[in-house]
Amino acid sequence: MNTDEIRQALIDALAEIAPEGDFVALKADRPVREQLDIDSYDFLRWMIALNERLGVEIPEADYPKLTTLNGAIDYLAAAASTSKR
Amino acid sequence: MYEFRMPLLGADMESGLLVEWLIQSGQKVKRGDIVAVVETEKGAVDVEIWESGVVDTLLVPPGTEVPVGGIMATLRAEGEAAAVPTEAVSAAPSIAPAAPAPPPRVPAAAPDPAAAAAHYKVSPAARRRAEQLGVDLSGVTPSGPERVVSLADVERAAQGATAPAPPIPDKQEAMRQAIATAMAKSKREIPHYYLGSSIDITRAIDWLAEENRKRSIKDRVLLAAVLLRAVVLALRDVPELNGLWVDKRFQHSDAVHLAVGIALRGGGLIAPAIRDAQLKAVPELMASLSDLIRRARGGGLRSSELTDATVTVTNLGEQGVETVYGVIYPPQVALVGFGRVSERPWVVDGAVLARKVIYATLSADHRASVGHRGALFLAGLERLLQEPEKLA
Numbered sequence: 001m002n003t004d005e006i007r008q009a010l011i012d013a014l015a016e017i018a019p020e021g022d023f024v025a026l027k028a029d030r031p032v033r034e035q036l037d038i039d040s041y042d043f044l045r046w047m048i049a050l051n052e053r054l055g056v057e058i059p060e061a062d063y064p065k066l067t068t069l070n071g072a073i074d075y076l077a078a079a080a081s082t083s084k085r
Numbered sequence: 086m087y088e089f090r091m092p093l094l095g096a097d098m099e100s101g102l103l104v105e106w107l108i109q110s111g112q113k114v115k116r117g118d119i120v121a122v123v124e125t126e127k128g129a130v131d132v133e134i135w136e137s138g139v140v141d142t143l144l145v146p147p148g149t150e151v152p153v154g155g156i157m158a159t160l161r162a163e164g165e166a167a168a169v170p171t172e173a174v175s176a177a178p179s180i181a182p183a184a185p186a187p188p189p190r191v192p193a194a195a196p197d198p199a200a201a202a203a204h205y206k207v208s209p210a211a212r213r214r215a216e217q218l219g220v221d222l223s224g225v226t227p228s229g230p231e232r233v234v235s236l237a238d239v240e241r242a243a244q245g246a247t248a249p250a251p252p253i254p255d256k257q258e259a260m261r262q263a264i265a266t267a268m269a270k271s272k273r274e275i276p277h278y279y280l281g282s283s284i285d286i287t288r289a290i291d292w293l294a295e296e297n298r299k300r301s302i303k304d305r306v307l308l309a310a311v312l313l314r315a316v317v318l319a320l321r322d323v324p325e326l327n328g329l330w331v332d333k334r335f336q337h338s339d340a341v342h343l344a345v346g347i348a349l350r351g352g353g354l355i356a357p358a359i360r361d362a363q364l365k366a367v368p369e370l371m372a373s374l375s376d377l378i379r380r381a382r383g384g385g386l387r388s389s390e391l392t393d394a395t396v397t398v399t400n401l402g403e404q405g406v407e408t409v410y411g412v413i414y415p416p417q418v419a420l421v422g423f424g425r426v427s428e429r430p431w432v433v434d435g436a437v438l439a440r441k442v443i444y445a446t447l448s449a450d451h452r453a454s455v456g457h458r459g460a461l462f463l464a465g466l467e468r469l470l471q472e473p474e475k476l477a
Contacts, residue, residue, distance in 0.1 A: 019205060019233075020350055037350065039403040040307055041378055051302050060297050060305065 001054070006076045010069060013049035017042045028069040056080070087136045087160040091151040094125055094132075094391040095355070096415050097267035100152045101125050103145055104210040104236055112140045114160070119387070121157070122210050124236055126259045127355045128381075129210035132388040138162050207234040208384035218243040233384065260353040271412050275330075276451040279410045282463040284470055285431055287441045292473035308426070309345075309400055310371035314476045316398055316421050317341050317362050319465040325454040326419040326447075326462055327396045335418065335453040344394035344414065345374060347381045356414060357386050358394035367477050396421070408444045418450035419459075421466075 001009075011023050014036070021036045032038065038046070047058050047066075056079045058066065066072040091101055101123040108120045115137040123132050141159040145151055161167065205227055207215070211234050215222050218239065225242045227234045289311055297305045320327045320341055328337040343362035347355055357380075359365070359373040380386050394414065400423045401409045409422035424444040431440035445466055449459045469476060 018350070037348075039348070040309070041375070044305060044307065048302055057302050060294060 001077075001080055003073055003077055006054070006073050006080070007069070009050070009053045010072055010076070013046055013053060016049065017045050026069065028073075031067045032069060032072075033067070050076070054080070086141065086165070087138060087162075088156050089120070089134055089136075089158040089160055091123070091153050091155045091157055092132060092388050092392055093153045094123070094130055094388055095127065095263070095267065096270060097263040097265075098125055098153055099266075100150050100155075101130075102150050102236075103147055103157065104129060105147050105213060106143055106158075108140050108143075108158075110140050110142060113163070114138065114140060117389075122213075123388070124210055126263045127349070127353060128233075128386065129208045129236070129384050130386050130388050130391060131209075134160070136160055139165075141167060205234050206383050208236065210236045210384070211239045214243075215239045233382075260349075264354055267414065268412050271415050275413050275415060275418075277413060277448050278451050278456055278459065279446065279448050280456065280459045280463055281408060281410070281444060281446040282467060283429075283442050283444050284467045285433075285440045286426060286443045286470055289470050289473040289476075290426070290441050296477075304368070306367060306371040307374070310367050310374055311470075311473060311476060312400070312423055313343060313345070313359070313362065313370050313374065313398060314365075314367050315466055315469040316396075317343060318469050318476065319462055320396065321363075322465050323454070323458050323462040325458060326449060328418060328453070329395065329416040330418050330450060330453055331416055338395040340395065342393045342395045344397040344417075345377060346397060346399035346411070347378055349382060355381050355386075355391075356394065356397050356399075357381055357390040360389065360393060398423070401425075408446060410446050411448050413448055413450060418453040420448045422446040422448065 011026075014032070015021065015023060018036045018038055026032070026035055033043070043063070047063075051057055054076060056076055058075075058079075062075065065075045091103075094101065102125075104122040104124050106121050108114060108118075114120060114134055116135055117133050119131040120134045120140075121132045123130050138160040139162075141161045143158045145155075145157045151157055205225075207222055207225075211225075212222070214220075214236055215225070220239050220242050222234060222239075225234050225238050227238050286308075290308065293306060293308060293311055300306070324337050325335060327341055328335055330336075340361050341363040342358040342360050344356040344358040347357070349355060357377055359370065359377060362370065362373075365373060377386075377390070394417060396417055396419050397411070397414050398421045399409055399411045403425070405425055407424040407427065409424055411420040411422045413420045422445070424446075426441050426443050428439050429442040430437050431442060432438075433440065445463060447459050447463055
């Protein structure tokens with residue numbers, strides 16, 4: 001999966017959780033939770049959706065790495081490349 | 086003959102729109118069966134019946150706005166003679182809405198590119214109506230602030246409306262009015278007292294992190310579920326905080342029907358209850374909480390979840406506030422609040438350490454309990470949260 005596909009998967013999953021969000025204007029380098037009205041329950045749902053879409057299980061300790069969209073893309077790209085071995 | 090009436094699905098409710106009957110004359114029903122779908126300002130609710138028997142007459146056609154307490158149907162005991170046939174209403178819904186759709190007051194906004202992807206949820210009532218009317222849901226745009234396709238949206242689409250959807254403020258305004266009524270009533274009638282306490286919650290958080298490490302992502306538990314468990318256990322020692330104030334006296338409840346304040350997307354608030362929370366361990370409370378949030382935001386709450394709450398918990402820590410002193414939902418007598426978890430310098434065994442601290446509050450009805458008892462509740466809560474492994 002390339003970064004564009006990862007980015008789309010992230011946004012699609014987020015759009016199901018926060019359907020009113022403006023994903024065109026979403027800044028990739030600022031925390032997602034500052035830009036969208038997402039609580040810890042929503043964030044957990046996002047992690048579960050990513051697990052279902054991308055097969056990546058994200059430990060709680062790694063949540064801080066997924067604060068921004070860019071952070072999430074980098075994390076998932078790295079996770080995907082390590083699992084390919 | 087038992088009269089089935091429009092239930093009060095929230096302290097703020099004055100009337101509800103009967104969307105659909107799920108029963109018909111002559112059908113046997115038992116206590117707890119869902120018999121109708123009612124639309125309120127907070128969404129569609131599946132309404133249960135509290136008597137068993139045989140449906141006699143459906144008195145109100147779908148599409149009717151019925152005031153709370155208004156009679157909707159009659160039920161007879163098995164073996165009882167049927168009522169003299171009056172103009173019984175068939176279960177098939179009528180198409181005409183209760184009031185004509187208001188003309189749009191603002192021009193349509195430029196299409197939202199993200200919206201074009203159509204990630205819209207559809208309320209259960211809307212889905213059923215769309216099937217009946219043959220409306221293609223992918224072409225329906227929700228007009229409400231929740232961005233959930235509602236019954237009104239489907240009926241408008243069925244009428245072949247090419248006009249833009251009515252402006253969003255209508256539904257938001259109705260929700261605001263409903264909350265305003267409930268909160269004003271609470272402050273008018275309930276003599277509130279308020280207590281608060283900082284609680285070192287480091288052990289509970291560390292214990293939870295350890296538990297979650299062992300679990301798959303789908304089974305992860307949020308701190309909220311641990312807090313709810315502690316509240317349920319602490320209420321055992323101060324029962325005058327769990328129950329209802331009715332007819333000038335307190336009615337204690339053995340069961341804890343724990344309502345949780347849930348923010349609705351777009352700015353509303355609803356507090357449905359986890360029924361019999363006292364029977365659920367932390368993982369079950371988490372599953373119930375997840376399920377409740379999903380249905381509060383997407384449709385499918387049951388009437389008993391809106392009428393039976395015996396106490397409420399509100400958790401605004403997500404938004405960053407340290408302390409919340411909430412407004413009690415009548416006829417309940419208490420509301421427990423939690424603020425955010427913050428790292429603080431704290432004295433532990435004579436040394437200053439960095440600890441995770443949360444501020445817990447109690448708003449309580451002074452007719453049902455005194456401050457001393459409220460204080461015992463918060464002290465109990467604090468004690469319970471120091472031994473999280475015993476909460477499980």
